[in-house]
Amino acid sequence: MLADPRVKDVGEIRTRFLFDIVVDLDAPLDFGRGPVGRRVLYGAAGGAFEGPELRGEVLPGGGDWALFRPDRAMHLDVRLTLRTDDGALLHMTYGGRYTTPPELRAEMADPAGRHRVDPSRYYFRTNPLFETGAERYAWLNDAVCVGTGYLVEGGIAYRVSRVV
Structure with missing residues (x-):
């Protein structure tokens, strides 16, 4: 811990499972290399999510x-x-952020087989936030979440947890 007397022990960050989500993707649209990198749009074609407090469709x-x-x-x-x-x-x-180690790049470049790569071999983390006007789900407006992503056939999936 930092020796500054203003630093307090606030405990470890804890999370609680919110839902699993699968997002089916359209064919990517590659905008090419621009001034800050290569931009690609992976459009959402549909999908589903489910957890103990909410479920539905993408x-x-x-x-x-x-x-x-x-x-x-x-x-x-x-x-x-x-x-x-x-x-x-x-x-x-x-x-x-989604990063793959150099030794996985050839395997991950194969659209037909990359979903078979063990997700523990690459880094895919997210920070979901939500907005809604629905009273029943208004608690989501103040929630900070984290997610672990992985590739699935035809799309991506995440396990999303709420930081409590």
């Missing part, structure tokens, strides 16, 4: 406006619309 139309740095790390810039099973709309946004 609506088409959102996506990840990903930016690939020169070192091949990916910055996520995601906006999704979720509809709960009782009809509420949730706006979900998140940034994050």
Whole structure:
């Protein structure tokens, strides 16, 4: 701990499982290399989410406006619309980082097989935030979440937890 007397022990960060989500993706749109890296849009085609307090579907139309740095790390810039099973709309946004070690890059470049790579071999972390006007889910407006991502056939998936 820092020797500064103003520093306090606030305990460890704790989380509680919120939901699992699978996002089906459209074919990527590659904008090419710009002034800050290569921009690619991975459009959301649909999907589903489920957890103990909420469940529903991912609506088409959102996506990840990903930016690939020169070192091949990916910055996520995601906006999704979720509809709960009782009809509420949730706006979900998140940034994050997705990096693969050099020895995995050839395997991860194969769209037909990259979802078979063990997610513990790469780093894919996010920080979801939510907005909604639905009273039942208003608690999400103040929640900070973290997610662990991984590739699945036809898309991506995350295990999302709320920081408590």
